[in-house]
Amino acid sequence: MEQLIEQFSLGLFFWQTLLFIALVFLLWKYAWKPILNAVNDREEGIKNALAAAEDAKKEMQNVTADGEKLLQEARAEREVMLKEAREIKDKIVADARDLAQVEGDKMIKQAQATIESEKKAAVADIKNQVADLSLQIAEKVIKEQLSDDKKQIKLVDDMLGDIKLN
């Protein structure tokens, strides 16, 4: 301790205090203040830039979300439209089928009716023709038989015999 006090030099202490205080003030004016201000400004700038970037990102997200929403709506709308179209198509097809059925049935019935009447006409015609042919055959047979007396007599006999039976 004694040696420490021995070593203590008042002159050096005086100069050190004086020079150091001067240094603190000089550096404050010419160095620390501008440095700290510049650094502060820079940090503010970075902070602002970051905030702006964040805002832009949010904006971007909003835009994307909007787009997504629009797309979804469009998709939903398309879905609805497609569904409606399908329904309409089904209805039209079903209607057409019903109509065709009805029409077809009608036509079939008409055709059947026509066929029936045609058939009746044809049968009647055939009957007439058969009658004609029978008459002609009968005429020829009679003519043949009447050409010979014997046979005429026989025929008359047969016919008479038939009549009896009748």
Added chain:
Amino acid sequence: MQRTYLTGFLFAVALLFHISIFAKSDESEGEKDLKTEIDEYIQHHLKDSHDFSLFSYTKENGEHVYVGFPLPVILWDEGLKVFSSSKFHHGETLAEVDGNFYKLYHSKIYRTDAQGTINYDADDHPTNVKPLDFSMTKSVVMIIITGFLMFLLFRGLARSYAKNGGIPKGVGRFFEPIVLYIRDDIAIATIGEKRYKKYMSFLLTIFFFIWFLNMFGMTPLGVNVTGNIAITSALAILTFLITNFTGTKDYWKHLFDPLGDSMPWIAKIPLYIILIPIELLGIFIKPFSLLIRLYANMQAGHIVIMSLIGLMFIFKNWIGSSLSFGLAFAISLIEILVALLQAYIFTMLSALYFGFASEEHEHAEAH
């Protein structure tokens, strides 16, 4: 990386310098004399000096030659006396100024008679008149050089911001992170966002001042400025003054009424008889610890390195000498770290004390 090379280089030069100094004395004198001389050299190196000698050697005819330059001596001895330290011839002669004779004895100036007699008291202390010595000593010169360097460096940094739109350039760029570290992790962390600004100049200046001077101590200039008790006490006293002059009402209230409203006043009296003196003593112990810590660390570092270098010449064989060289080199590397660490600790603790003093009690119950 470049810096590491630079400091490495400086070391090498520093070691060489010391080696050349010891090597000269090795030739004619014996072992015991060498030890004494090394001891004296270390003692001399640790002290402040009135002239700036870079190195010295002894000629063959026994004459000491000093290479360096003298510094002005400023004395207050019944009037201001200014003369050059070359008048002392490195303590070998008396300086005669205005009819008074002054003698340099163990780096201190005493007034003597014409024969230069120094009278001693019973404890071997000189009883001669010691004039007030305001000389520009080696340490003062180094302080001025460091201050000048700091001014140039940080002025340059400050200017480069303005020039380059907020982006540092040049050497200052290396120091910007350190400035920011002191601001963010020392000042803001200990003092708080609101009040740190008024302490910034002191904290930044003291950090770089101590650091640079510590580093200068590692160079061949061999100046032991921060290991001088006058320097550390000047710095610690400034910390002390700033702490107490910026102390808030809460700080003083805490000092004289540490328990606050936690108990009735009658119960506090016996406690306070002990507590208040302790608190008051604490005000002084805090800066005192700063003063001693920096002084002792730097002083010890210098002594260890110089002793290890001195060992090289005592061993006189290549194993021992190279071993102590390696050791000296390793300790030098540690000292580089210590140089930074001590600057950091001094700044950190100062900031801590400022923080205590400027605290306004938002959290009264925390104590």
